[in-house]
Amino acid sequence: MTERLVVIGGDAAGMSAASQARDRRGPDDLRIVAFEKGRHVSYSACGIPYLVGGEVTDVKDLIARRPEVFRDELSMDLRLDSEVVEIDLDRRAVAVQDHQGGTRYWEPFDQLVVATGAVPHRPELPGATAEGVYGVQNLDDGIALLQELENRRPRTAVVVGGGYIGLEMAEALVRRGLKVSLIDAAEQPMSTLDPDMGALIADALRGLGVEVYLGERIEGFSESGGRVTAACTENRAVPADLVVLGLGTRPNSALAEAAGIPVGETSGIRTDRRMRTAVEGVWAAGDCVETFHLVSRRPVAIALGTHANKQGRTVGVNIGGGYAAFPGVVGTAVSKICEYEVARTGLTTAEAAEAGFETAEEIVESTTRAGYFPGARQIKIKMIADRGTGRLLGAQIVGQEGAAKRIDALAIAVWHEMTVEDMTGLDLSYAPPFAPVWDPVLIAARKAAERVDQLSRKD
Amino acid sequence: MTERLVVIGGDAAGMSAASQARDRRGPDDLRIVAFEKGRHVSYSACGIPYLVGGEVTDVKDLIARRPEVFRDELSMDLRLDSEVVEIDLDRRAVAVQDHQGGTRYWEPFDQLVVATGAVPHRPELPGATAEGVYGVQNLDDGIALLQELENRRPRTAVVVGGGYIGLEMAEALVRRGLKVSLIDAAEQPMSTLDPDMGALIADALRGLGVEVYLGERIEGFSESGGRVTAACTENRAVPADLVVLGLGTRPNSALAEAAGIPVGETSGIRTDRRMRTAVEGVWAAGDCVETFHLVSRRPVAIALGTHANKQGRTVGVNIGGGYAAFPGVVGTAVSKICEYEVARTGLTTAEAAEAGFETAEEIVESTTRAGYFPGARQIKIKMIADRGTGRLLGAQIVGQEGAAKRIDALAIAVWHEMTVEDMTGLDLSYAPPFAPVWDPVLIAARKAAERVDQLSRKD
Structure with a gap:
């Protein structure tokens, strides 16, 4: 008998799961129905800031696979504008609202994949619904913002929130020639880094001409004739023809939770390593x-396309009869703000403290190539080690071209619970166009090891 | 009583050892005498091709520390143009030939560091001593070649040997506007890679306008009036106003061996992890x-500045009374030939076979950034896994800007004996300016894991 697989959500996780399952099981064995509440599937949400900024000129470039590919080549029943509004675990069926036809119907399943993504934080602020206030959560948001830029030619913009998306959007708007201000409630932008490293980002932003207001909470927006005119904090009103909200996201787990699928303390759906929820035949x-x-x-909830793809693939392999597991994360992330590259992995100082570690830390400054080699750029690396054992707990990088991707080496070192002392012996690549003779990662490890040693003598 | 430390060799290893020892022990405790047979100390030999190519415009840029720094700030007795010609382990003294003064004398030591570097392979070929035939072993070689380029304006050059130095010199001479030919006895250039990856380099070289003669052994040089006119193989004579020899090096261990310091099968001096030779108080x-x-x-002998620095530092820390060990290598190397980047780590297919492994291999092609992101460049990654266990044995990268430094992540994976299957779950950084949503390293790991799986089903 043909098994019925229903997938809720047509982006990275859902479509990876569906594709992998299809790869291993033909249409006679597995019928796949995928519901996407929007109009786009399988697109790069991470690419939206670059579409807005103009580095990516065609929205089609952000679409990994068109709906026809899933329908024709992968024999899936992919339904757009179709929102799953209820999951009934007893009936093993989902209720679907068809936003085009206006109808509502039940679709039965044997196996279910919940890939409902994240919802943006949208505090209920006065004026937040005014025209000219944008989120950049999905591709339609990006397209709408792009049209606003092209049609209305705004001159001033306020970005609210200094995380990855906020900063990437600030860059995008600078590229578009707008006068950009950034408002962030935190002490420094990019609060996924420690403040000492985040301060470097704040400096970089100011260098780009961005007005940076830190430690100020957004309280609302002024409007005139239904359009936004300013973003207001307790201290000031910052004039804005355009506002972009980048206040982070949380897991979109309400649908699953309402159905009785267990959700964890982060509000994300709980799964095991194979991405099974607590409910038989239901994956997330x-x-x-x-x-x-x-x-x-x-447990952590980290919204990132690379995790979504891996987890989706894990689900699909398992549904397909194979074995796959998602091992967890070490918190690696990377971003670029104009010529500045930013990356992190493991725990920040604050996160390490919260997790019960006492830390030893070191920040080093070096260059991406041999100092004498053309194109050598600045790189600062912070390493955070466990004070007692010297184990690398986390690392952060701020630098220019060629700096940030070095985080991968550090991510693998964190993954293997290396000590900073042991890292000093690593056989990393050296040639003048790629590194000083002591790679910055090795210098940082050496300095961190010396710091651990110093502190142990004090004890 | 003041201990007497003698250091033979004033480049990376010797001067790192001396500096570290001084860092931990003052001049009253440790007298340091360092002998360098040439005129330069502590320079970047790896930078010579870039000096010749013109990317580095001042020879001073290649000098990490001037002799005065060692003398004045680090209180060392540094003697240039001073060649140690004999080590007498019974008398605990070295015989020194002063090439400036013409004198010869004995210098006693309590502890000795042998850091005599490598000697280039120079087969005894007819015409090899003609004017216009250059090695690029040390800084004086590089300076001489540079003067030749500037004074005589040669138009054609032959590079003999397709290893790192040969290829970097080929690039340098292309940059200088010469018509360059490369002769290599191997099937493909860069024989530190597998031939399937080396072939990509050969293509790249041809794309730069380099004439590439592979599988042809150099037999000698034609000359006229004492100057080279052509490089000859069994098949042809390639016209050359200039010849650069890049035939590799071997450990310069003759001095040590003559003194009775044990040398291994690679002809390199044998040491333990702390860089102690078998002779008490003698380090290398x-x-x-x-x-x-x-x-x-x-055991392997790999001539590389980064190892030399680490090993030298290890010696210095140990002489200084601390504890340091050099853990060994995984064979990581990186190079750049015009816009092409090349890197390797671990074992090649041939090396793996020689070491007794049966392998499973995969080559994948991807991009350095998201495919839609400006500046996305090609990257090819080859992974070599142990056929039975899936353990990553080695990896090679050929690509363009942003490709090669990814080898560091692979080097750490090799270091930790990861399986390619486990690597697929690694938390590597993703953002469109830095990687496709599946980083090329993850794609390669996935494909290699699939290959291992396929082969295991066959068994």
């Missing part, structure tokens, strides 16, 4: 789940 | 030693 993947942080040993 | 570091390959579990 992507921004809507919580995962396991291999350093803090705690 | 840098290109003159052999080290331990952590994958093949065999």
Whole structure:
């Protein structure tokens, strides 16, 4: 008998799961129905800031696979504008609202994949619904913002929130020639880094001409004739023809939770390593789940396309009869703000403290190539080690071209619970166009090891 | 009583050892005499091709520390143009030939560091001593070649040997506007890679306008009036106003061996992890030693500045009363030939076979950034896994900007004996300016894991 697989959500996680399952099981064995509430599937949400900024000129470039590919080549029943509004675990069926036809119907399933993504934080602020206030959560948001830029030619913009999306959007708007201000409630932008490293980002932003207001909470928006005119904090009103909200996201788990699928303390859906929820035959993947942080040993919810793809693939392999597991994360992330590259992995100082570690830390400054080699750029690396054992708990990089991707080496070192002392012996690549003779990662490890040693003598 | 430390060799290994020892022990405790047979100390030999090519415009840029720094700030007795010609282990003294003064004398030591570097392979070929035939072993070689380029304006050049130095010199001479030919006895250039990856380099070289003669052994040089006119193989004579020899090096261990310091099968001086030779109080570091390959579990001699620095530092820390060890290598190397980047780590297919492994292999092609992101460049990654266990034995990268430094992540994976299957779950950084949503390293790991799986089903 043909098994019925229903997938809720047509982006990275859902479509990876569906594709992998199809790869291993033909249409006679597995019928796949995928519901997407929007009009786009399988697109790069991470690419939206670059579409807005103009580095990516065609929205089609952000679409990994068109709906026809899923329908024709992968024999899926993919339904757009179709929102799943209820999951009934007893009936093993989902209720679907067809936004085009206006109808509502039940679709039965044997196996279910919940890949409902994340919802943006949208505090209920006065004026937040005014015209000219944008989120950049999905591709339609990006397209709408792009049209606003092209049609209305705004001159001033306020970005609210200094995380990855906020900063990437600030860059995009600078590129578009707008006068940009950034408002962030935190002490420094990019609060996924420690403040000492985040301060470097704030400096970089100011260098780009961005007005940066830190430690100020957004309280609302002024409007005139229904359009936004300013973003207001307790201290000031910052004039804005355009506002972009980048206040982070949380797992979109309400649908699953309402159905009785267990959700964790992060509000993400709980799964095991194979991405099975607590309910037989129900899987979850992507921004809507919580995962396991291999350093803090705690659940975390991290919205990131790369995790979504891996988790979706894990689900699909398992549904397809294979074995796959998602091992957890070490919190690696990377971003670029104009010529500045930013990356992190493992725990920050604050996260390490929260997880019960005492830390030893060191920040070093070096260059991406041999100092004498053309194109050598600045790189600062912060390493955070466990004070007692010297184990690398986390690392952060701020620098220019060629700096940030070095985080991968550090991520693998964190993954393997290396000590900073042991890292000093690593056989990393050296040639003048790629590194000083002591790679910055090795210098940082050496300095961190010396710091651990110093502190142990004090004890 | 003041201990007497003698250091033979004033480049990376020797001067790192001396500096570290001084760092921990003052001049009253440790007298340091360092002998360098040439005129330069502490310079970047790896930078010579870039000096010749013109990317580095001032020879001073290649000098990490001037002799005065060692003398004045680090209180060392540094003697240039001073060649140690004999080590007498019974008398605990070295015989020194002063090439400036013409004198010869004995210098006593309590502890000795042998850091005599490498000697270039120079087969005894007819015409090899003609004017216009250059090695690029040391800084004086590089300076001489540069003067030749500027004064005589040669138009054609032949590079003999397709290893790192040969290829970097080929690029340098292309940059200088010469018509360059490359002769290599191997099937493909860069024989530190597998031939399937080396073939990509050959294509790249041809794309730069380099004439590439492979599988042809150099037999000698034609000359006229004492100057080279052509490089000859069994098949042809390639016209050359200038010849650069890049035939590799071997450890310069003759001095040590003559003194009775044990030398290994690679002809490198044998040391333990702390860089102690078998003789009490005698240390060795840098290109003159052999080290331990952590994958093949065999001794290897690899001439590389980064190892020399680490080993030298290890010696210095230990002489200084601390504890340091050099853990061995996994064979990581990186190079750049015009816009092409090349890197390797671990074992090649041939090396793996030689070390007794049966392998499973995969080559994948991807991009350095998201495919839609400006500046996305090609990257090819080859992974070599142990057929039975799936353990990553080695990896090679050929690509363009942003490709090669990814080898560091692979080097750490090799270091930790990860399986390619486990690597697929690694938390590597993703953002469109830095990687496709599946980083090329993850794609390669996935494909290699699939290959291992396929082969295991066959068994």
